[in-house]
Amino acid sequence: MRRNRQINVSRALALAGAFNFLISAAKACLLPFLTLYFRHLGLSPTETGLVMGTKHLIALVWSPIAGLLSKHYDKRRVLINSCLVASAVISLVIPFIPPADVHKLDCNDPISVISPTQSSRDTRKTEAHLMTYSNLKITNPTSASVEMPNGSQVYHLSSSSSGNQNLSTVTAIQAIKEKRSIVGLQNNLNEKSKLSDSTESHFDFISSLKAMDIQHQLFFLILIIISVLTATVAPLEWTADDGLYEYLDFADASDRYSNSKTWSLIGAAFGVGGAGIVVSQLNCLIAVETPRSVIHFVCFAVIALVTVPVASFLPFYLNRKRTRPNGLVKGLQLVRGSIRALLCAITILLVGMVISAVENFLLWEMQDKGSNELHMGLSLAFGLISQAAFPFFVGKISKFLSPGRLLTLSAAAVAVQSFYFSFLWGPWAVLPAQILNTLSFGGLWWAVQVQCGDIAIPETERSVTRVYNALCLDLGRALGSVIGGLAVQKFGIAWMFRGAAAVLIMWCIILPLLQMKAPRQRRINYSRLLAADASEASESESEQERDWLDKAMQDEKCNNNNGRRMHH
Numbered sequence: 001m002r003r004n005r006q007i008n009v010s011r012a013l014a015l016a017g018a019f020n021f022l023i024s025a026a027k028a029c030l031l032p033f034l035t036l037y038f039r040h041l042g043l044s045p046t047e048t049g050l051v052m053g054t055k056h057l058i059a060l061v062w063s064p065i066a067g068l069l070s071k072h073y074d075k076r077r078v079l080i081n082s083c084l085v086a087s088a089v090i091s092l093v094i095p096f097i098p099p100a101d102v103h104k105l106d107c108n109d110p111i112s113v114i115s116p117t118q119s120s121r122d123t124r125k126t127e128a129h130l131m132t133y134s135n136l137k138i139t140n141p142t143s144a145s146v147e148m149p150n151g152s153q154v155y156h157l158s159s160s161s162s163g164n165q166n167l168s169t170v171t172a173i174q175a176i177k178e179k180r181s182i183v184g185l186q187n188n189l190n191e192k193s194k195l196s197d198s199t200e201s202h203f204d205f206i207s208s209l210k211a212m213d214i215q216h217q218l219f220f221l222i223l224i225i226i227s228v229l230t231a232t233v234a235p236l237e238w239t240a241d242d243g244l245y246e247y248l249d250f251a252d253a254s255d256r257y258s259n260s261k262t263w264s265l266i267g268a269a270f271g272v273g274g275a276g277i278v279v280s281q282l283n284c285l286i287a288v289e290t291p292r293s294v295i296h297f298v299c300f301a302v303i304a305l306v307t308v309p310v311a312s313f314l315p316f317y318l319n320r321k322r323t324r325p326n327g328l329v330k331g332l333q334l335v336r337g338s339i340r341a342l343l344c345a346i347t348i349l350l351v352g353m354v355i356s357a358v359e360n361f362l363l364w365e366m367q368d369k370g371s372n373e374l375h376m377g378l379s380l381a382f383g384l385i386s387q388a389a390f391p392f393f394v395g396k397i398s399k400f401l402s403p404g405r406l407l408t409l410s411a412a413a414v415a416v417q418s419f420y421f422s423f424l425w426g427p428w429a430v431l432p433a434q435i436l437n438t439l440s441f442g443g444l445w446w447a448v449q450v451q452c453g454d455i456a457i458p459e460t461e462r463s464v465t466r467v468y469n470a471l472c473l474d475l476g477r478a479l480g481s482v483i484g485g486l487a488v489q490k491f492g493i494a495w496m497f498r499g500a501a502a503v504l505i506m507w508c509i510i511l512p513l514l515q516m517k518a519p520r521q522r523r524i525n526y527s528r529l530l531a532a533d534a535s536e537a538s539e540s541e542s543e544q545e546r547d548w549l550d551k552a553m554q555d556e557k558c559n560n561n562n563g564r565r566m567h568h
Contacts, residue, residue: 007247007250007251007315008315009248009251009253009256011315012244012247012248012251012315013248013256013257013259013260015310015313015314015315016240016244016257016260016314017259017260017263018263018310019240019307019310019311019314020237020260020261020263020264020267021263021264021266021267021270022267022303022306022307022310023236023237023240023264023267023304023307024263024264024265024266024267024268024271025267025268025270025271025274025303026271026299026300026303026304026307027233027268027271027300028267028268028269028270028271028272028275028380028384029271029272029274029275029296029299029300029303030091030275030296030297030299030300032272032359032363032376032380033275033293033296033363033373033376034052034226034296035048035052035360035361035363035364036293036363036364036367036376037094037293037296038051038222039364039367040099040291040293041097041099041100041218041222042099042100042215042218043100043218043219043222044489045361045485045486045488045489046485046486046488046489047219047485048360048485049360049481049482049483049484049485049486049488050219050223050481050482050485051219051222051223051226052356052360052477052481052485053477053478053479053481053482053485054223054226054227054478055226055227055230055478055481056356056473056474056475056477056478056481057474057475057478058227058230058231058234059230059233059234059473059474060470060474060475060478062230062231062234062235063234063235063238063474064238064328064466066079066234066235066238066239067235067238067239067242070235070239071239071242076239076240076242076243076316077243077311077312077314077316079235079239080235080236080239080240080311080314081308081311081312083232083233083235083236084236084304084305084307084308084311085304085305085308086232087229087232087233087300087301087304088300088301088302088304088305089301090225090228090229090232091229091297091300091301091304092297092298092301093225094222094225094226094229094297095290095294095297097218097221097222097225098218099218100214100215100218240311240314243314243315243316243317244257244260244314244315244316245257245462246316246317247315247316247317250317262388262391265384265385265387265388266384266385266388268384269380269381269382269384269385269388270381271299271303272377272380272381272384273377273378273380273381274299274377275295275296275299275373275377276373276374276375276376276377276378276380276381277373277374277377277378278295278299279292279293279295279296279373279377280372280373280374280377282295293373327460327462327463328463328466328467328470330460330463331456331460331463331464331465331466331467332467334455334456334457334460334463334464335455335464335467335468337455338454338455339518339519340404340451340454340515340518341451341454341455343511343514343515343518344407344447344448344451344468345467345468345471346507347407347408347411347507347511348444348448348468348471348472348476349471349472349475349476349479350411350476350503350504350507351410351411351414351444351472351476351504352471352472352473352475352476352477352479352480353476353477353479353480353483353484353500354414354415354418354480354500354501354503354504355414355472355476355477355480356476356477356478356479356480356481356484357418357480357481357483357484357487357496357497357500358417358418358421358484358497358500360480360481360484360485361484361488361493361496362421362430363376364488364493365421365422365424365493365494365497366379366424366427366430368493369424369425369426369427369429370426370427371427371428371430372427375427375428375430379428379430379431379434380434382431382434383434383437384437386434386435386436386437386438386442387437387438387441387442388442389438389442390438390439390441390442390443390446391442393438394442394446397443403446403447403450403451404447404512404515405512406443406446406447407443407444407447407448407451407511408508408511408512408515409439409443410439410440410441410443410444410447411440411444411504411507411508411511412504412505412508413436413439413440413443414440414444414504415500415501415502415504415505415508416433416436416501417433417436417437417440418497418498418500418501418504419497419498419501420432420433421433421497422493422494422495422497422498422501423494448465448468449465451468452464452465452468480500484496484500487499
């Protein structure tokens with residue numbers, strides 16, 4: 001960019017807000033409901049936690065690498081547009097993955113009748129209770145003989161009472177559907193394996209994958225596809241933030257870029273709420289064996305493609321003089337060099353673990369209590385709106401609470417939310433706890449921003465902020481996903497929520513004691529120092545001007561006096 005090129009800051013901020021709104025709406029249409037779709041496919045809680053943990057680890061590693069490479073080769077716009085198109089295509093591939101157990105469910109009968117700690121093998125014993133007698137068509141109500149597709153088993157149904165007949169019929173029909181689903185899925189996998197034998201028989205991984213059972217094949221297939229999808233989604237916001245910030249910094253308007261981040265929360269609320277409303281209005285099956293949850297992937301793909309024209313007009317500026325490859329390393333050194341900054345980092349790491357465990361399995365618990373996509377989407381949207389409302393209260397809260405105390409109080413609010421979620425009793429029971437998002441999320445990140453300003457030196461504030469974001473959004477959530485999945489598998493969702501709340505409450509009790517022992521670091525306001533230097537320089541210049549003016553007036557006065565003397 002040349003110096004003589006006119007910069008339109010308002011246009012840049014409008015495009016930045018539109019991009020943040022659309023990309024957040026696209027992700028909110030799909031990501032909050034992703035674990036619910038995994039449950040529908042038949043993944044166990046442990047497998048769901050491993051998939052989500054891998055997703056966060058890929059985002060932690062790949063986002064800065066992709067951003068650095070695109071900056072080095074000046075291909076930011078190419079990277080963003082290609083990632084948007086690729087993520088839209090990949091998201092439409094996921095619905096074609098067949099579930100481990102194909103079962104017909106009524107939309108009013110949640111799949112969560114099955115215990116969340118059971119694996120897909122154990123759920124086959126209880127899926128028969130989800131069938132209704134109205135779906136059965138038996139020609140002879142007193143006796144029936146049913147043969148399995150492979151002819152291996154024959155069920156003879158005979159009953160003198162309607163209750164026994166209903167139960168026997170339901171059991172037989174469910175057994176047939178289970179057997180057909182397993183046989184059909186095995187046939188599809190066998191056909192695919194025959195094709196792969198002819199072309200890729202030399203790969204040990206393929207041979208080992210074919211030797212696995214259906215459940216493990218499904219797990220690894222989902223793991224691979226979600227990893228590829230994350231690799232296309234993760235660099236979007238990181239790369240766009242770098243380019244837009246440098247553009248506004250070139251125009252001396254970088255302080256206004258933070259205002260565009262509010263549109264991310266509004267877009268996420270619009271996406272999750274809108275997707276929940278749309279999906280809840282559809283029939284349980286929108287096509288033959290196609291559940292309505294596929295609409296989440298369609299909404300993500302549509303909004304991602306709509307974002308491409310906006311991303312094409314994003315104003316980017318590459319300032320090679322300020323390129324700092326070691327910016328994150330410098331930010332990590334600043335965090336490590338301050339005890340209070342380390343305490344803040346540990347706090348948000350624990351908070352990220354709890355948030356991840358809650359987000360992954362909250363919809364499972366809501367589904368167990370009779371909630372559908374409408375309740376889930378509106379409840380999550382209400383929480384995001386509450387978080388976006390924090391700037392309206394930050395002035396009053398900062399008068400009564402210091403950043404350190406607010407950090408502790410925000411972490412305690414996250415623990416209270418987690419403990420409350422373990423006692424849900426109805427579809428809308430989650431709403432009261434969502435009000436606390438104003439404090440638990442909004443207050444937490446305001447305290448983190450203050451901490452970043454306290455330890456950062458010029459041109460490192462964004463690096464320090466990204467270190468905290470990586471600890472909470474990626475590393476903490478990766479650990480929380482894996483640990484949360486294992487805990488749900490062994491103890492259940494409710495006890496996992498209570499255990500996470502107990503750990504975070506104990507840390508909130510210890511944190512104020514450690515903060516009292518930590519030395520206080522006074523913030524150095526570099527902007528005020530620069531302003532003071534400028535004022536001192538202006539004062540010295542004005543003094544020089546006054547000296548020169550006084551000297552000139554004195555000389556003029558002396559000349560006038562000499563002229564009068566000569567005249568006399």
